[in-house]
Amino acid sequence: MPDTARPAAPAPAAAAHVLVVDDDADLLRLLTMRLQAAGHRVTAVDSAEAALAAVALERPQLVLSDVRLPGRDGLALFDELRRSHPALPVILLTAHGTIPDAVEATARGVFSYLTKPFDGKELADKVRQALALSAPPAESPAGAAGAWRAAIVSRSARMAELLGEARMVARSDASVLIRGESGTGKELLAQAIHRASPRAEQPFVAVNCGAIPEALLESELFGHVKGAFTGAIAHHRGLFQAAHGGSLFLDEIGDMPPALQVKLLRVLQERTVRPVGAREPVPVDVRILSATHRDLDAALADGSFREDLYYRLNVVTLHLPPLAERREDIPLLANHFLVRLAKKYGKRVNGFAPEALKLLSTAPWPGNVRQLHNVVEQVSALATGALIPLALVERALRVPSVEVLTYAEARQRFERDYLIGLLKMTDGHVADAARLADRNRTEFYRLLQKHGLTPGAFRGESPSGDTGGEPLSPIGDA
Structure with a gap:
């Protein structure tokens, strides 16, 4: 097997690109055939050095590598990929003797590992899961x-x-x-x-x-x-x-x-x-x-x-x-939100660490897409590096998701709710409401005008028997 990247047969443009690394020519051929049969585009190499060159030339969406390779092994390859391409998921192939190494690597951020001889369905499932997590930020339909x-x-x-x-x-x-x-x-x-x-x-x-x-x-x-x-x-x-x-x-x-x-x-x-x-x-x-x-x-x-x-x-x-019934959309949504929110907070964030995206994809999400947006907003606001780490996502999921408002927005909302409460309490009588608020009537009327509130709307029945008031801003579902 040559040590330079050799692309396999052409695949559809929408197919995922998988880099396979193994020095066993027969196993490399078998993996290539199975992945191509699943519709993926495959680049097959037989060393860690050739893999790094292939990644630099044309970045794949997933790396599938044997742990034991000539020269630099699969664990060293993972470490190098983690430094240069931290969001690129890696699956390790391991024999029984190297299972402890693969388990340790999983704790350090390897997406998963497969034990030889592996089951074809298990390979397909893990590849599909890893590719779902490496989804690029969403683009508008063309x-x-x-x-x-x-x-x-x-x-x-x-x-x-x-x-x-x-x-x-x-x-x-x-x-x-x-x-x-x-x-x-x-x-x-x-x-x-x-x-x-x-x-x-x-x-x-x-x-x-x-x-x-x-x-x-x-x-x-x-x-x-x-x-x-x-x-x-x-x-x-x-x-x-x-x-x-x-x-x-x-x-x-x-x-x-x-x-x-x-x-x-x-x-x-x-x-x-x-x-x-x-x-x-x-x-x-x-x-x-x-x-x-x-x-x-x-x-x-x-x-x-x-x-x-x-x-x-x-x-x-x-x-x-609900979001829990469309989990394949979670990585796409999370990256889509991250692109917009990183701009909002002036952060240079490139994406999520694979283990962080994996956690997002398996979380229960009782608040659905709105909750996911709030979690991504929290981690975006707190991010300090180019990649959102697992710990930050864990922290955001442990804390109940709240709507992130600026101080001015929160104050505006509180002020309006406070005025509505006073008007309800006093049945729309401005003098009584202003007295409770410890404000003079002129100032209180200015506050009501600022928030579009009409005292008469809080008086049960108007002289004509109708109720109503100035409009409030409509609020839509997120």
Whole structure:
């Protein structure tokens, strides 16, 4: 066997590139045949020196090396690769006599090892796992054909099937109900459906029905006219009118109050909205996309969600799988987030250590993609080297994931929540709320204006019998 890299037969462009290192010509030939049969492109060499030259010439995605090699052995090869290419996964082939060395190397960062004679299925499984962990950062699907779903990072068969259904239903004007656990990316899927639809050039408007106080939700959705209630100092277009011609995404629709469900049903039936305080309805043309993590069947059974509204919204149902059911996407997502977050924090981070990526791929992820993003943000903010180490990922997973905010953002959020609490406590009476806050009324009014809060919206019933207020910023699902 020559000691220079010799590429095997051509493979499809999408095939993974595997470097195989063994001085046993028969075993090298067998490994090459098996890997090629699995669709991989193989470079076969018979020494550590030739392997280093091959890696320098054309970096593979995985190295499969025997422990015992002439000259520099497989462990020394791993050490050298770890120094120069720390994110490159290595699988060691070992005879029984060198198992302790392979176990020790695994503790130092080798992805895994196989004992000779190895089972073909075990080889295929370990190669597939290692290649999943060495996935490059995600790129947007090429060309206009993939632009509609560019924000959804995935290569799993489960997601491919879901996206196929989503694109098919996008061409119609049917209402779509997206089901899935919190943090799975329901709003991203809704945006993708909008971009693939004939309404793509028109507005996409999102509102989280569970994040807006009930007293404000009607005004937020349908708008209000000047003088409709105390504090309504100008006409306000609701989100239905803002989305005219496009799509309106109603997130957490299962949290909508029963009284608003009746009004929403009327809007869907009549294709008109009546702003709070208005006498005449306003025509609207919107496509409704909605989402929930709640069990709507149970909500129907206990009467907290209207059956007629359910069937209006649920013309087509799409189920977003939890992250634990699409684990092959985890390395892709983690690297995708890392690229963006490293820029945010000004860090020169190249990727994850193989053992760190392995841990991410096997973690339970009850918070789904949102939790993964938060963990990657934590390790990005704390990274000190070019590679995210295992210890940093372990630390982030032990600590409950929290949303990372700047001090200014956290202060802004606290201030707004504090003001809402005071207005609720005082039934919208500014003098009482300002007294509790130890602020004069002028300053208190400025704070309310800064956060878009209307005192009249917190007074139960307005003189006209309507409730409402100035709009709050809609909050979408991550």
